[in-house]
Amino acid sequence: MEESSRRTFLKLAGFSALGLGAKPVLDAFASSGGVQSKPMVMKGEKALQAKRWALVIDTRKFKSEKDLEPMIEVCHKIHNVPKLENKRHEIKWLWTEEFKHIFSSQTHDFLDERVKDLPFLTLCNHCEKPACVRACPTKATFKRADGIVLMDFHRCIGCRFCMAACPYGSRSFNFRDPRPFIKETNLKFPTRMKGVVEKCNFCAERLAVGKIPACVEVSKGALAFGDLGDSKSKVRELLSSNFTIRRKPALGAGPSVFYIV
């Protein structure tokens, strides 16, 4: 199931349901020529599409935590990410880590001064082979055809198997009702309830209406978002002209987030 998209799944489910119950009715309509007989999930007219979305982070353009704050702030604001004081219950989609933590298997004692103290943006890697999707017992977390790994907050049973499976620590769990801890609720994006897992969604809701991810929008060009399947895309251009690294490459998960260090 890992490779197939949610759309295919929904289509299949729709077809089976139609096949079982509604076929005679649909046939009747079809014969009168009134209704399209195949149900389809349509993309929005403006929706951005890709074979595989990817993010390239040019860390050379950052100096301190301050440069990264606007991105984290806008992400957490539009996605109704609560601010919990208790560190154990912390929810984060986009945050910063030092090199020795985010690239824990690639660090050493003699890093240059810039990299040693530089904060690195940390988020879900939207892996090519996501361990979280493999582990989820309900398909509440799934990979779309365009490579984005999403969460269905309404299906998640809160078993947290995905959190144990994720080798990047990208997932957060709602240990309590998050709503009282959201300063200003964005009504265009769902809030979550207690007991479900959440993480970065590559701004899937924005892509659907033709907008690039919010963090990229406010990054002043330090972040590039685009299609890995398109050789002319901005991300491919950056990848071919810069040396980039990914987190824990030895695991073979295939992150879609690249770092220019």
Place this chain on the structure above:
Amino acid sequence: MLEKALKGNKQYYGWIAALLVVIGVGFACYLWQFQFGLGITGMSRDVSWGFYIAQFTFLVGVAASAVMVVLPYYLHNYKAFGRITILGEFLAVASVTMCILFIFVDLGQPTRVFNVLLHPTPNSVLFWDMIVLNGYLFLNIIIGWNVLEAERNNVAPAAWLKPLIYLSIPWAVSIHTVTAFLYCGLPGRGFWLTAILAPRFLSSAFAAGPAFLILLCMLVRKLTKFDPGKEQIQSLAKVVAYAICINVFFFLCEVFVVFYSRIPEHMDHFIYLFAGLKGHSALVPWMWASMILMGISIILLVNPATRKNETTLVAACITVFIGTWIDKGLGMISGGFVPNPLHHVNEYVPTIPELAISIGVWATGFLVLTALFKIAVSIKEEVSGVS
């Protein structure tokens, strides 16, 4: 046969009442957790599984160990175990009940639990774990109940039971193997990422389960007119002796691989558990206690004099049980989460309500165990005409 569980002396009812009180306290705490969320536990973003999942893991082992009485009796025709197979099977039923309850209390959205059936997902090990655990529960209920009923009616067990009994043998191995696969297939968790995990789980299971069964047999002998038998207890003791030795051997194999290869992502968890990491060392005394207990139990069990002496055997069984419980029910799960994938050290300590819920689940298991053992022992007394 259920009526047997309802007739008992004052002591029996006192014990049941005490269990119900503990269950009540646990249930009240669970309602609190249901209301507030899992935030009332000590779990965190970094240690996202804690005491509940650890108890589940340990108890899957106790459940699987029923095979250690079933296998010699049915496959090797070792008649002596015929007397106690029912006790092993009923212990398995009680243990699996606790396992399922521990998974349930660990869910963030328990009302959605049936999503696992609504959206079956064969690539998830949890899906298979659900199948093997429930299957094992039903196998043991059906087999145990029917064999006991046949014994009561003084007839041979129905022929259709045989295939189920044979099936229950590999099935017992499967429940603990699949449970180990929950952990050992995860790419970023060096502590669990080892093929020895399932064998380790099984060996500690075959030590802890039969050790507990020996203690239960002795208790049954003391409290009732049914004697599970000296030979039976001694045979079980040999099983425990082998299993605990193999368990420690497997553990040392892992220690060698981890520390000779010196790969930090595998080593750091052991360092955290046995020496402490970056000033965090809550589990260090526990882990060493576990090692010492297992060491003492090996001495007591391998030495024929202390194994044959029932007083020292009791001590050995208690040390085996506590030693393996610390190893699996305390260190195994949180040890895998510390340090986290980003190499931060955030420790886990269970909270009081979390412990109360856990003890409540244990008490529920003991209630099931008490009722089932009461039935089994009453039938045994009835058949042998001592009641």
